[in-house]
Amino acid sequence: MTRPLVRPPRKNPILRTRVPTLPPGGRSRVALGLTAGAARGRFELQVCRDCGAVQYPPREACLACLSSRLDWREQDGAGELLSETLLRHSNELFYRERMPWRLGLVRLDCGPVVVAHLHGDCEPAPSRVRVRAALDHAGQAALTAIPEKDTPNMADDRQLREMTCDPRFRKVLITDAKTPLGQALAAALAAAGADIVWAGYAEPWKKAPGFELLASIPQVSLLPLDLTDSRAVKDAAGEIGGRVDILINTADHHRNTGIAARNGVETARAEMDVNYFGLLRLAQEFAPAMRARGADGQSSAVAWVNLLSIFALSNFPPHGTYSASKAAALSLAQCLRAELSGAGVRVINVFPGPIDDEWNQLLPPPKIAPARLAGDIVEALRGGAEDIFPGDIAQEWLERWRDNPKALERELAAAR
Amino acid sequence: MKRPRAAYDDVVIAVPVTVPYVRHSIRGAHWFLARALAELLKVSGLGKHQIDGLCVSSFTLAPDTAVGLTQHLGVTLRWLDHIPMGGACGIVALRRAARAVQNGDAQAVACIAGDTNHTDSFRLNLATFSQFARDAVYPYGSGGANASFAFLTAHYMRSYGAKPEDFGKLCVAQRDNALQFPHALMKKPLTLEEYLTARPIADPLRLFDCVMPCAGADAFLVLSRADAEELGLPYARILSTIERHNAFPDDPIQYRGGWALDRDELYAHAGIGPQDVDVLATYDDYPVISLMQMEDLGFCEKGQAPDFVRRHSFGVGGSFPVNTSGGQLSVGQAGAAGGFLGLVEIVRQLTGQALGGAVAGARTGLASGFGMINYDRGLCSGAALLAARGGPS
């Protein structure tokens, strides 16, 4: 039975901080198909279009009929645990530091046999299990076999926790906690067991309804933070940067004009200054400390969450300059992901559809409620994915984009 | 229509050579392979120019393959092969070389296998072993075959009631054999108690279930019987051989190897049965595989090896001599040379050239090969039945 997580003891300040190590991260290109699925929270395997055989390990031709028409399809992961071992020795530093480590050999009902991390609550072989794909610390897909039915405190399994960014007992920074989403997030993270939630706010003379109430949540600490001011970001990092385990960048300057509807660049520059340069300033000041603390005990630095937008994938012309700023932020977030990869800190990009707020007032529903989006972000932290598309609009636009990005471009242009 | 396989009547295997094993070496694989070739020439009396065929196996020769070695060693050949098949490379090299000599494509083929072992050789080798291993095994931490064989061992124990003591008995016997073998790196006796309480590696495997990687080389010559007799070289005759790759792909977990598919042909070709084998060399990277080979090569039924082990003794004077030089588990695994070790020891036993304990009156020997854990199972299997010069035809 998995023991529930307990608050870790205070860190002994005279001890050296353990430097992050990573599980082996090399994969062939075809195996990266598994990573692409896990990045979106899905366990996908190749399925032969001609004979239906399911493939594993990933490969270039069907193991049954040699067809090259292999499509990645989601699998339910149900299977039988054939055998298991408890690893006591490894040449890999990451695992050496985490011995012993439970591994299993699972035959999936859909056919293939897989090597997987084995959850502590799985019954000894032979037994029924479910296999899940999540991103490990190296940012690559890794399979974990979990019990057939959920067990108490299942998420607290020591091995499973290595795949997640659980906010429990961790310290979180929300860069803009004034917005409805920011406030909902602060409350949700406190409820999820975060020890401290720093609630960032800029322009203190502009009061936001509900923001004052945040201070009454015991875990919440209000923090002046203006992402357009380099010195302010530096000062904030100097004050709390060494303690931030999860950074959630919610700062979002959103107006609704394209090119022709607004004379001058002032609005677009403000969007870029918050949405793109704000991320850059934040990353320069906060990423180094997070990088160093990627293996800092149970409450290590673990995740950087960016509130992007589904508009980042394909420009939504009525909010054209905003879309462009989110696309710029997306590209920079990919850069940040690469720079944080060596530390095992996951960059999670969130691409919601239109949030139900003032700047999306004229967009018809469905729009995603801030409280719902906050819940999705907390779930993403508890899961093993890094690209999240919350809400119906985001899910549909993503599907259209993956299916035919040019068609989506035309459809969004027609929305004007 | 399946064509009948030719016999090996006029082709023989001779000159078993071992370049002494060392735990670590700063030298490259080329050094060990060169020493093996030089020793083959010295013992056989052949000149380098008389070697016109070469079979090479090595994990640490990169960036060279057999081709680079020709220029490195200054040999001019009309037949060349590179066998990257790990523990099966000895059997496969023998099969390739024998047909070449038989058909006149080569006259004297030197088969050499060797590797160096720098302090980080082992880890680096593993990291680039195979695409499937890199994509689907190493990310899970075992950094080698330990986890895969732990799965196999646990499954085998659960399926057939094998106990740790059964594996231990074989390991202890092999250690006893090794104590007489001058090249063995393990020089201390091993008790069953020590085996059972040794440091766990990956449950249920413990320290003495795993081989020690080292540096070294093994080699032999394949040539016509006439040439061997003319040179006055002791030799062993080749009765039959088998080889199989990726056998039983639909078995969810490996509990049998390719020998199970081909053993009937192995014995039929040789015209003998398992009861006629005087000495056995299994490929012993882990004890469970030795038990699997005992079953699949016909010495007992599938699942009966634990019982077989309990009933037999495996020393050179025992009821069923196995791995008489100590096997890899007690001698050490010099990379690809591990695939030659058993075959070379069988040749020594059948030609009266045993370096350690000798099996009295050994006339027929079986060498088995197994290897290449590409993902979750060993893909290559092979075996060779050899006979002493005057033994059964």
Added chain:
Amino acid sequence: MSDPVLAQLVAGLAAGRIRIVDLTQTLSPDFPQIVLPPEMGQAWPFRIEEASRYDDRGPGWYWNNFSCSEHTGTHFDAPIHWISGRHLPDNSTDTIPGAHFIAPACVLDCSRQAAADADFLLTVDFLRRWERQNGRIPRGAWILMRTDWSKRTDPVEYQNLDETGQHTPGPDPDAVRFLVDERQVLGFGSEAIGTDAGQAFHLRPPYPCHYYMHGSGRYGLQCLTNLDLLPATGAVVIAAPLKIKQGSGSPLRVIALVPQPAPSPARKKNASKRRTVSAKKKRR
């Protein structure tokens, strides 16, 4: 023979007979910026980005690039800034005559009234009372409304916003018309974020100080500080905006020259006599 008037100025400064008072707030990212409804074009707050600091970006030097609005921090408003002044001649920062950059200042102490009421409006009555005490407001002078608002160092208190908007002191429409039509002043200066009162949108016309001052080619100064160090009359203010082409205003350094009364030679002699007398007195 050269005119000694400037030599006297220089000598006076050196001798401490003329004191320089800095009426300028420090330009920093923390200084509040004027708030407009979000859907309108905004004035940028002051922001500064390091280009190098004795490092690999520039080993021997430290410099920054900065950005702000023309109306950030202590700043000057030119007539072109307001719709009422858009067609006037010489109405932008690059065309304003240089002679207008130095002018006498009249300082109106409204600090007590502003402390009691953040929405305090300066009236004609107040102006007339001030003139009875200090003399007539001279033509071409700066009118500086001292409210001690600059002592509100917390940006939230400085902005003083609530659900109905900003609450800061300023002039009422009649006072502005009086200053412009009856006294021909140079311009109006405030310690708050605008020359107009925070609630001036609701006056008629809205923003009367901007409307009338700029509409008659006069100027504005905002976010001033240290007005409490100035005499009611007698100070001379130097306020020269950046020469921005077609500029509507600019941040600038505003300084005041304030005469310091010096003891006269006669008074010096009497002083020593007095000392003697008092010494004698003490001995008694």
